[in-house]
Amino acid sequence: xxxxxxxxxxxxxxxxxxxxxxxxxxxxxxxxxxxxxxxxxxxxxxxxxxxxxxxxxxxxxxxxxxxxxxxxxxxxxxxxxxxxxxxxxxxxxxxxxxxxxx
Amino acid sequence: xxxxxxxxxxxxxxxxxxxxxxxxxxxxxxxxxxxxxxxxxxxxxxxxxxxxxxxxxxxxxxxxxxxxxxxxxxxxxxxxxxxxxxxxxxxxxxxxxxxxxxxxxxxxxxxxxxxxxxxxxxxxxxxxxxxxxxxxxxxxxxxxxxxxxxxxxxxxxxxxxxxxxxxxxxxxxxxxxxxxxxxxxxxxxxxxxxxxxxxxxxxxxxxxxxxxxxxxxxxxxxxxxxxxxxxxxxxxxxxxxxxxxxxxxxxxxxxxxxxxxxxxxxxxxxxxxxxxxxxxxxxxxxxxxxxxxxxxxxxxxxxxxxxxxxxxxxxxxxxxxxxxxxxxxxxxxxxxxxxxxxxxxxxxxxxxxxxxxxxxxxxxxxxxxxxxxxxxxxxxxxxxxxxxxxxxxxxxxxxxxxxxxxxxxxxxxxxxxxxxxxxxxxxxxxxxxxxxxxxxxxxxxx
Numbered sequence: 001x002x003x004x005x006x007x008x009x010x011x012x013x014x015x016x017x018x019x020x021x022x023x024x025x026x027x028x029x030x031x032x033x034x035x036x037x038x039x040x041x042x043x044x045x046x047x048x049x050x051x052x053x054x055x056x057x058x059x060x061x062x063x064x065x066x067x068x069x070x071x072x073x074x075x076x077x078x079x080x081x082x083x084x085x086x087x088x089x090x091x092x093x094x095x096x097x098x099x100x101x102x
Numbered sequence: 103x104x105x106x107x108x109x110x111x112x113x114x115x116x117x118x119x120x121x122x123x124x125x126x127x128x129x130x131x132x133x134x135x136x137x138x139x140x141x142x143x144x145x146x147x148x149x150x151x152x153x154x155x156x157x158x159x160x161x162x163x164x165x166x167x168x169x170x171x172x173x174x175x176x177x178x179x180x181x182x183x184x185x186x187x188x189x190x191x192x193x194x195x196x197x198x199x200x201x202x203x204x205x206x207x208x209x210x211x212x213x214x215x216x217x218x219x220x221x222x223x224x225x226x227x228x229x230x231x232x233x234x235x236x237x238x239x240x241x242x243x244x245x246x247x248x249x250x251x252x253x254x255x256x257x258x259x260x261x262x263x264x265x266x267x268x269x270x271x272x273x274x275x276x277x278x279x280x281x282x283x284x285x286x287x288x289x290x291x292x293x294x295x296x297x298x299x300x301x302x303x304x305x306x307x308x309x310x311x312x313x314x315x316x317x318x319x320x321x322x323x324x325x326x327x328x329x330x331x332x333x334x335x336x337x338x339x340x341x342x343x344x345x346x347x348x349x350x351x352x353x354x355x356x357x358x359x360x361x362x363x364x365x366x367x368x369x370x371x372x373x374x375x376x377x378x379x380x381x382x383x384x385x386x387x388x389x390x391x392x393x394x395x396x397x398x399x400x401x402x403x404x405x406x407x408x409x410x411x412x413x414x415x416x417x418x419x420x421x422x423x424x425x426x427x428x429x430x431x432x433x434x435x436x437x438x439x440x441x442x443x444x445x446x447x448x449x450x451x452x453x454x455x456x457x458x459x460x461x462x463x464x465x466x467x468x469x470x471x472x473x474x475x476x477x478x479x480x481x482x483x484x485x486x487x488x489x490x491x492x493x494x495x496x497x498x499x500x501x502x503x504x505x506x507x508x509x510x511x512x513x514x515x516x517x518x519x520x521x522x523x524x525x526x527x528x529x530x531x532x533x534x535x536x537x538x539x540x541x542x543x544x545x546x547x548x
Contacts, residue, residue, distance in 0.1 A: 009351050040128075040135065057439070061122060064123050082440070
């Protein structure tokens, strides 16, 4: 089970992506838990996640999240703006799995 | 152009970083977040208490009874939103420091109450009586907003400072742990509140009399006067758009500075609206949220989606329209911003910056001229679809919804030529690509 956390300003636009990623995961038979939160909740939820993906419009939060991510020991990255705009669940899922490794 | 963009992004990124990661602005933003559910609850009941036409239908007396019955809902929340903001800020600051956050909220509100004059003036047949033993609710609304924010900052900082100093009462061995712990919060809180008491006493010797007056006349009034003006509003609008153009969340960055002003202006309008007086401000929280943003999201992209459906020939735009429309109705527009794309797209820059400014001007002057009612101080959740949100924000006025419709038209006209060029580009690229694939396809068959 891979746990993927997405964060943006209010968790609204990333939640759009969440449903697309879930579809992509289901189609490929990958066992995942994916959820989106508002940026202020992200540090707390990182403890339960294997990877954090940040909406590109909040990319200035990366530095702040990096500290918590390091403490919890999970990778993080900013979602590619193009994939974000297309709500490309497949591409973002690949990115997340790649970050988690194995 | 690329070079210019790069330079600008290098300027904007650190600003976004600084503003968003500043401890106090973060606490302020989160403090407002704590207050938001209460604000919206109160707003719903202001809307219900002011439904149009019903008063003529049920009669004046029944209507007044009905309004009185619903009154406490907003009086206990929206009208005293400062209370929740203060608690929220104190709580979030101490939480950020890793302390016992509930004390942060409590010490902030206690400090604020120490600074608050607990009397009110009561006019009885022309003579004014001073009534003691009250906490005037108006100080927790618009009037006390700035004092509340500053007090919460200072109270939480002082409390945290004294906690970190570890000034606790040492209990002899054998005293249960829980007992000595119950004292651990005592000293930091006592010291913090004492300081605020001293501040209050000092101010009573000045011409300002209260800290409330001091902050209000020296900081809040000038700032809100500035913030309610058209120049500051246009600057805020442009900054939001500019940040977004670089794919940075404009509202979250700019609002953390402007929100206290916009909310204070909002509360002044609410008080006037409920008292049946003329509304003092045009620019308020809702002016921005409902009429400049709340039409599909930042940059009012609902009109862009409309344009895509009307003129889009390319597959790329058609797909984007389908993807963006459902979210766009609820003012979530990241698919459009990143998908069109608007970010870093020179073709989008002009309509992206121009449309909101024109809309702000049209909205401002139509309210100034009295054609459309000013925002009534009702906070409409930002995900409320356009037209409905305009209706609610103006205190149930059809004109509010109509103004949003006009604004959609303005944005649409400004975007039209640029959208057409983008669509033509995508369309010809797609045709070219189709030709190539069909050519290679034919070759494979051969």
